[in-house]
Amino acid sequence: QVQLVESGGGLVQAGDSLRLACAASGRTVSIRTMGWFRQAPGKEREFVAAVNWNDSNRLYGDSVKGRFTISRDNAKNTVYLQMNSLKPEDTAVYYCAASTFWSARTTSSAYDYWGQGTQVTVSS
Numbered sequence: 001q002v003q004l005v006e007s008g009g010g011l012v013q014a015g016d017s018l019r020l021a022c023a024a025s026g027r028t029v030s031i032r033t034m035g036w037f038r039q040a041p042g043k044e045r046e047f048v049a050a051v052n053w054n055d056s057n058r059l060y061g062d063s064v065k066g067r068f069t070i071s072r073d074n075a076k077n078t079v080y081l082q083m084n085s086l087k088p089e090d091t092a093v094y095y096c097a098a099s100t101f102w103s104a105r106t107t108s109s110a111y112d113y114w115g116q117g118t119q120v121t122v123s124s
Contacts (some may be wrong), residue, residue: 002026002113004096009118012086016122020081022096022115033099034072034079037108038092038120047106048094049081059105063089086122093117 008020024031035050047061049070058070069082079096097111104110 002028002031002098004098004113004115006094006096006115006118009094009120011121011123014087014122014124016086017082017084018086018120020083020094020096020118020120022079022081024077024079024098028077030100031098032102033105033111035097035099035105035111036070036079036081036094037097037111038090038094040092043092045095045108046092047108050105051079052102052105057102061106083120086120088122088124090120091122092120094120 003025004022006022012018031053033050036048037045038048039045048064049060049068051058051070051072067085071080095117096115098113099111
């Protein structure tokens, strides 16, 4: 019903910046929350950031707070993740997700739709 496509990943050096984008299509009227999760090899999927589609309320995971910024563009059905001061520990596959709920927004199981992911690799 909803399709999500991420873009913007790549290989960068520590301290660099990247901006990820996630474009939603399909029955986007059902979306209440759009968020970003990441998963590194051997680790659990980690909450990164989420934005309420209606009121722009934003939440961040502790490990990225102050470095990453999530934003939305409702007209384009797109959410962005601006990542600054990247660290090697940020290396992971980053997934865009959409939920029909705002509650439990930091929990991956609360999200209904997922993109295929985009690889972010930070060297040094």
